[in-house]
Amino acid sequence: MATARPIRSMDPYAEQFWTYTLKKELRLQKCSDCGKFRWPPGPTCDKCLSEEAEWAPVSGRGKVLSWTTFRRKYFDEYPAPHTTIVLELDEGPLFVSYPVDVAVEDLRESMVLSLRWTDGQDKFGEYNLPVFGPPSA
Amino acid sequence: MAVRFDQDRLGRLRDTVAVVGVGETDYGADYRGAGGKAMGKGEARVDHYTLASRALKRALDDAGLTKDDIDGLCTGPTLSSERACELWGMNPGWSGSGDAAQCIIEATMAINAGLCTTVALVYGNAQRSMNTAYGGARVTGGGITSYFYYAPWGLTSQGALYALFFQRHKLLYGTTEEQLGAIAVAFRKHACMNPNAVMQKPLTIEDYMNAPYVAEPLRLFDYCLINDGGVAIIVRRADMAKDLKHKPVMVSAIGWSEENVDATQLRPRLKDFYHTAHHGVAAQVYPMAGLTPKDVDVFATYDSFSVHLLASLEGFGFCKEGEGGPFVQDGRIEIGGELPCNTSGGMLSESYMQSWNHQPELVRQLRGGLGQRQVKGAEVAQYVHDVAGKCKSIIYTRQ
Numbered sequence: 001m002a003t004a005r006p007i008r009s010m011d012p013y014a015e016q017f018w019t020y021t022l023k024k025e026l027r028l029q030k031c032s033d034c035g036k037f038r039w040p041p042g043p044t045c046d047k048c049l050s051e052e053a054e055w056a057p058v059s060g061r062g063k064v065l066s067w068t069t070f071r072r073k074y075f076d077e078y079p080a081p082h083t084t085i086v087l088e089l090d091e092g093p094l095f096v097s098y099p100v101d102v103a104v105e106d107l108r109e110s111m112v113l114s115l116r117w118t119d120g121q122d123k124f125g126e127y128n129l130p131v132f133g134p135p136s137a
Numbered sequence: 138m139a140v141r142f143d144q145d146r147l148g149r150l151r152d153t154v155a156v157v158g159v160g161e162t163d164y165g166a167d168y169r170g171a172g173g174k175a176m177g178k179g180e181a182r183v184d185h186y187t188l189a190s191r192a193l194k195r196a197l198d199d200a201g202l203t204k205d206d207i208d209g210l211c212t213g214p215t216l217s218s219e220r221a222c223e224l225w226g227m228n229p230g231w232s233g234s235g236d237a238a239q240c241i242i243e244a245t246m247a248i249n250a251g252l253c254t255t256v257a258l259v260y261g262n263a264q265r266s267m268n269t270a271y272g273g274a275r276v277t278g279g280g281i282t283s284y285f286y287y288a289p290w291g292l293t294s295q296g297a298l299y300a301l302f303f304q305r306h307k308l309l310y311g312t313t314e315e316q317l318g319a320i321a322v323a324f325r326k327h328a329c330m331n332p333n334a335v336m337q338k339p340l341t342i343e344d345y346m347n348a349p350y351v352a353e354p355l356r357l358f359d360y361c362l363i364n365d366g367g368v369a370i371i372v373r374r375a376d377m378a379k380d381l382k383h384k385p386v387m388v389s390a391i392g393w394s395e396e397n398v399d400a401t402q403l404r405p406r407l408k409d410f411y412h413t414a415h416h417g418v419a420a421q422v423y424p425m426a427g428l429t430p431k432d433v434d435v436f437a438t439y440d441s442f443s444v445h446l447l448a449s450l451e452g453f454g455f456c457k458e459g460e461g462g463p464f465v466q467d468g469r470i471e472i473g474g475e476l477p478c479n480t481s482g483g484m485l486s487e488s489y490m491q492s493w494n495h496q497p498e499l500v501r502q503l504r505g506g507l508g509q510r511q512v513k514g515a516e517v518a519q520y521v522h523d524v525a526g527k528c529k530s531i532i533y534t535r536q
Contacts, residue, residue, distance in 0.1 A: 005288075005289045006274060006288035006289060006291070006293075007274075007288060008288070008289050009286045009288070039401075039402060040286060040401050040402075046398060046399075065305060065407050065408075066301040066302070066304045066305040066308065066407055067301070067304060068297050068300035068301050068304060068352045068353060068354070068355075069350070069352070069353040070291065070293075070297065070351075070352050070353075071349060071350040071351060071352070071353055072349075072351050072352070074272050074273035074274070074291075074293045074294060075273060075274055075288065075291060075293065076274070077291075078291040081353075082291050084287070084290055084291055084292045084297070084301075086301055086403055086407060093399075093402055094399070094402035094403055094404050094407065094408075095402070096287040096290055096292050096402075096403070097290050098290050098291060109308040109309070120289060122289070129289055129290070131290075
């Protein structure tokens with residue numbers, strides 16, 4: 001059974017995103033007209049207002065922008081302490097996630113991390129959660 | 138992006154509206170007597186309207202006006218204007234709603250458009266009694282615009298977003314946690330000079346550093362209070378503001394600029410520290426008032442978290458980008474210092490009134506006579522509202 005996580009905010013666009021994670025594919029919407037990647041998902045491109053988009057795979061590489069360690073428990077599924085990070089993906093969007101296989105004290109500004117997967121489950125069902133760790137050698 | 142505002146038109150609004158009355162509830166008593174704590178969680182003895190009504194009455198008394206003089210109403214986000222008007226027996230000619238700065242800006246516009254002459258701006262919030270939560274699983278239903286969107290990864294709460302913000306500031310500029318602590322310490326010092334502040338116990342930098350982290354690198358004292366209270370402000374067409382109880386305080390500048398692109402990704406916070414919005418507002422308010430940051434005697438910023446002050450001081454040009462940390466040290470932001478900030482104690486130590494409490498404080502500083510809390514010779518007071526990409530500012534002056 002997959003790990004229980006706080007409930008996802010679900011809409012048809014989010015549902016699409018999470019469905020790809022079942023295949024361990026990190027795909028973001030990419031505007032079919034101007035090519036801008038966007039995240040979180042939604043109906044239109046903020047650059048050109050086009051409604052045409054494809055779900056394009058991303059490299060899964062990002063640079064660390066910031067992080068915070070929760071010392072107080074907010075979610076039963078995440079006992080304190082736990083850390084979240086924000087990465088800037090190669091494709092442009094900033095992406096909130098959490099770090100794996102790297103100690104918080106070893107995190108550095110602009111450090112390159114790459115995609116890993118862990119599991120997750122909530123009332124909408126099972127999925128895989130994109131998380132980030134040091135690139136494998 | 139092209140210039141979006143018209144300095145000539147904006148300039149014509151300078152000093153056309155005055156603040157003539159201010160009032161608030163007894164924050165300390167509201168905090169100690171919070172209905173929910175006394176009567177069991179979730180069972181409020183007071184509600185938003187009770188507190189708002191009390192503040193309204195005090196602001197009217199302070200102005201020497203009655204509710205029949207009011208022909209415009211602006212309510213804070215917790216209140217329905219329809220219910221508020223019904224409770225207060227008002228049929229205004231115009232009404233609006235929003236945060237404090239937004240209400241002052243909108244009231245200024247409505248008065249200048251000729252829709253009304255005298256506007257009551259009223260806020261009440263029984264959030265402590267009602268056990269309001271700003272993070273965690275109880276903040277459900279968060280759609281795409283909410284930090285709750287990232288709950289699957291464990292990210293929650295505004296505090297965490299500002300922790301990410303401050304961590305980034307540390308990484309880029311070497312800002313220290315002790316420097317951030319100077320803000321909470323200064324505001325507490327001010328609260329101790331303010332009999333109406335909730336927090337009356339002095340706070341040292343050691344106390345600050347010894348306090349637990351909530352979302353590291355933010356500690357307990359970087360977070361605002363959660364308390365009950367109400368605030369009201371009466372603004373009036375400047376030519377009708379003479380011969381009231383107090384000398385009017387002028388609204389000398391208003392400014393508004395937003396930074397929302399890629400907001401959910403946190404880009405405006407982490408890549409820009411909201412400075413694009415700050416610069417947009419600064420370009421409006423200083424020319425409109427005919428002043429510069431150097432002329433500001435008293436400053437207040439929306440301080441749901443201490444970090445806001447770093448961002449606004451840098452963005453409005455009180456110091457260079459990245460130099461907020463050194464700037465807030467050595468008593469510079471304390472009463473008696475170069476730029477006294479949040480002189481009531483702010484939302485960290487006076488009362489979390491979602492910035493409504495800052496307005497009476499700035500008005501009173503310009504009226505004078507605040508005793509040990511008085512900023513000597515205060516003639517220009519600036520408020521900066523900097524929340525989730527919506528930056529607004531008001532400059533008040535003593536004529």
